[in-house]
Amino acid sequence: MISLLDILRRIDSGQTTPQAAIAATLDLVAEKEPGIRAFVHIDTVARAASDGALRGIAVGVKDIIDVAGMPTQMGSPIYEGWMPRSDASVTAMFRRIGATPIGKTTTTPFAFLDPTQTLNPHSPAHSPGGSSAGSAAAVGSGMLPLAIGTQTGGSVIRPASYCGTAAIKPSYRLLPTVGVKCYSSALDTLGLFAATIPDLAFALALLCGRPEMRLAGDKAEESGAGLRIGILAQNFAGPPEDDSAAALDFAIRAAEPLGARFVDVEAPAALAEAYAIHATIQDYEVHRTLAWEYDNHRDRLPPILRAALDEACNVTAADFDAARRTAHRARASLNGMMDGFDALITYASPGAAPAGLASTGNSRFNRLWTLMGDPCVNVPGCVNDAGLPVGVQVITRFGSDDKALRVAAFVEQAMRARL
Secondary structure, X not given: OOOHHHHHHXXXXXXXXHXXXXXXXXXXHHHHHHHHOOEEEEOOOOOOOOOOOOOOOEEXXXXXXXXXXXXXXXXXXXXXXXXXXXXXXXXXXXXXXXXXXXXXXXXXXXXXOOOOOOOEOOEOOEOOOOOOHHHHHHHHOOOOOEEEEEEOOOOOHHHHHHHOOEEEEOOOOOOOOOOEOOOOOOOOEEEEEEOOHHHHHHHHHHHHOOHHHOOHHHOOOOOOOOOEEEEEOOXXXXXXXXXXXXXHHHHHHHHHHHOOEEEEEOOOHHHHHHHHHHHHHHHHHHHHHOHHHHHHHHHHOOHHHHHHHHHHOOOOHHHHHHHHHHHHHHHHHHHXXXXXOOEEEEEOOOOOOOEOOOOOOOOOOOHHHHHHOOOEEEEEEEEOOOOOEEEEEEEOOOOOHHHHHHHHHHHHHHHHHHO
């Protein structure tokens, strides 16, 4: 994979220029894209910004996020050729810090579950995940140093686990969703994919104007002294597959000798109750956010989404209100559970990427944290016997994105030292 920090170091040292770095990325895309199919649009004449901290860094943008002058087709023939006149807020924010959007990455239709054309960069016979399939695969294949996606259930963390990239789903609304096609306004959250956790931290700190998110010297902490990390099995979401269980065990065994203390945590009942109502909130809202598409183009919607929207008609306002109260109680309970812990660690996905391309996998280990709004980081570093990546997930309190990145970077460094 390509480290954006390495690119910036070469630019700063005079070994390359911002435009040469963009040109080199486009060359990689031209070479690798036919075997990955991560893009729906590429700006083959993209120009680097002349200034800004991310000058020379190419960004892939999930195709539900507007980029002025590029089509936003949302994975659907309904929007074929649709061309926005303005950038989404997050795209404009990237341009302000010098990054160059070079293309639109694939999304499942309207960021739901019907698969894309994209292949897993580690095995074309396995799913890359979804809905941010193109963004995860473009970074995981080494085509891009940075990409942006969205998560409503598990659409950032899960494909990152399957494609072997670092990724963060930040705290809810840390990044603005203006100019992003909405699925569920209570859940939709923008996230980033990069080669390593320090890369993520550097980019997110600049994007948000929050220097505290940067890691010291843009390197991971090598000591976990003083860290207390809760191990949460998420029993309410069912058991993990062997690969995910092994990845979590490996991460803990790698980090414990470096000073971190790991403690098993029992999830309060309120979290299981909240996990069960994620779909209620999602379905009630999508029945409204995709009202025009459903009422006017139902037959052009893909089968999984169409069936979900048919069912969503049955969710009542009373159901929705009760679900929101359940989520509110769970957030309070989660805050109490987090007392005394720097972070939680758990599975990032049920296992390695599933075989075949008919499914994007399952978000059961992610959706609660999207509902809670807490920052989550996929930590790459484990590979199963078949050579497929499997991540682990680090979670911290709402608003503690800097701590999530620090703990995740420590775990990443510890795993790399053991490999």
